[in-house]
Amino acid sequence: MNAIELSHIHKSFGSFAIQDLNLTVPAGTICGLVGENGAGKSTTIRILMSALRPDSGTASVLGADVSSPAFRDVKEDIGVVLDEAYYPETLTAVQVGKVMAGTYRRWNPKQYEDFLQRFDLPEKKQFKDFSRGMKMKLAIAVAMSHEAKLLILDEATSGLDPIVRDEVLELFSDFTREEDHSILISSHILSDLEKLCDYIAFLHQGRLLFCDEKDQLLEKYGIFAGTLEQVESLRPEAVAGREASGYGGVRALVLRDEIPAGLTLERTSIEDIILFMVKGAK
Amino acid sequence: MKALIQKDVYVLWKQVRTFLLIIVIMTAVGGTFNNFFIVVWCSMMPYTALAYDERSHWGQLAAMMPYSRRDIVLSKYVLGWLCAGVAALICLVMQTAMSVVTKSPANMGLMAASFLMAVLALDVTIPLVLRFGVEKGRLGFMMIVFAAAIVGSVLLETTGEIQQVQGPIMAALPFAAVAATVVSVPLALKLYRVN
Known part of the structure; x- marks a missing residue:
């Protein structure tokens, strides 16, 4: 089974358009989505998560059509980290955990707590006082604490220092040891992607120039x-x-x-x- | 939806203490306007929560989670109803406590009318705010309040005495609030856009 399948996706915003995007990420693999700023990476992720409706084409994630009502349940199996979209700034890490416990049916509070400790995140500090790296670590902790099968990570390693980045990459790599676990990760840090990914997809000005196995x-x-x-x-x-x-x-x-x-x-x-x-x- | 309301309560928690203090002071001072104002003012708290959401782009993140559009939109209405309801209750408790001194009973009718007016205000403004964002939505809210004030004064001038229109308005308020909610929620669902 493929974790992600995009077929002939078109989405126009006037001056910019995603054009005939075909992308397949097999289950159990890690795919790096590469592209310049404004190439369409975040738009692709929004289409994948049914947050944006394409003008034409079909998208399915973990076997479900993203436009179907059933996709809401599939979102339980997807952990997402977004660049520049966070939890409201007055929340603390503990409060985020409580809100997520009411959001995801398979929320694992013990695992979340372990991540907070592992990432050295303060439990009572408000989100507005977090550094960018801390915000990303909290978002990663949430994404990995509800037994997801697919991680969709938009610039998830940006803002992290090299040591934590290495640790997080290790975490992502461990995540895909389960054969039905997959990752789609977009990043500007190409060395990270080269280290982590099985596939590399390159978006340029809304077009997919290639999606190939990294080794190939x-x-x-x-x-x-x-x-x-x-x-x-x-x-x-x-x-x-x-x-x-x-x-x-x-x-x-x-x-x-x-x-x-x-x-x-x-x-x-x-x-x-x-x-x-x-x-x-x- | 419970999680979304819980999130908003956490977001607003620090301000709730200030609100409570203001409610206590204003109800202690007394007066029809003060009590009415408090309830309608408290019903506007979803906009503060929405302003925080906008600043952190929470809407984009929420769209990735297993929340339905309906949950996201309806949670703002429920939060507004809860805030207005709690404010009306506190006002009633304060009025009852003050009645020992003032010897005038708590005004249930006024608080019910205030709550229904708050529901109406939410019904008119939430679709605007969800579409255009908090800043532009607030501008729309001000324009609606301004228009309502003009309509009210014209009505008073033509009818002469406020007592003459009070009864019919009070009788119509519950129906107006229900009807406005029935129209407003689907409209807000249609207009909702992640800001």
Whole structure:
């Protein structure tokens, strides 16, 4: 079963539109959603959670059509962390726990308490006095305390210091040890996604440029460093993007299968692939 | 819905103490206007809760949780009814306590009318606030109060004595409150937009 299925989604806001978005996240996997600010990541998440109705196309999460009344029950199985949307500022962590106990049928107060201690979150301090990192930690604690099967995380690791970030990534990784547990995570910290994800989906200006297995992407592409003449001698289909590298040299993101054998390529990273593709698109 | 009301009570809790103090002082001073004002004023507390919701973008987060649209909208009405009802009760208790000194009995009719007026005020304003946000909604509320004051004074001028219209208005209030609620809740559901 797929945890998430988006099929031919269109959503227009006038100057910006999500166009023909097809995205599948198999159950038991972690998918990183990458894109510039305004690329459509948050819009995609809102469509997935039935908070926004698409103009056309279908969306299903954990096997349920998000536009069906039954999806409200499915939300019990989904933990969500949103960037810039929090609990009202006068609430404390304990009060948030009590409200969530009345919200989720499978709320686990012991687990929530453990998370508060693990993240060193004060129980009686008002939310308005929390740092951004603390707010994110509280949101993660809530998302992981009601026995969710799917986590949808929008910039959930931003604002966390590197040590806590590492701990949180470990938590997310442990979460998917259960074969029916899945994660969709959007982040600008591509190194986190490279560490964590099985799949990478790249949204650019409302269009999905690719959604592939991370390891396949890293095998598919390589970096060629050479002269401008050398890069221009390659078949145009082989070059996904290029940039000047100083001293007249050029670095190019190339498809390994499309270039002549014997050409030396550097190993690429997800960050390189994304950056070259954005530059290529521009 | 219980969780949403509980959340709003936590949000408003610090202000509740101030409200209680003001209620006690105003009812101690006495007067029809004071008692009426307190109840209608307390019914506006959902807007304070909504202002906090807007500031933290709670609506976006709530849309991700297993709350229905109906729960989110109806919880604001229920909170307003609860606030107005509790305020009316406190006023009654205070009036009863004060009657020992003033020798005038608690005015049940006034408090019932105040509560029903508060329900009407909520019915008119909640759809606006849920659509346009608290700031613009408040502006709409002021315009409605202004219009009501003009209509009231015109009515008084044409009928002469307030006692002449008091009876019919009191009799019509419960029906008006129920009818307005029946129209207002579905309208608010239709107009609700996450701000």
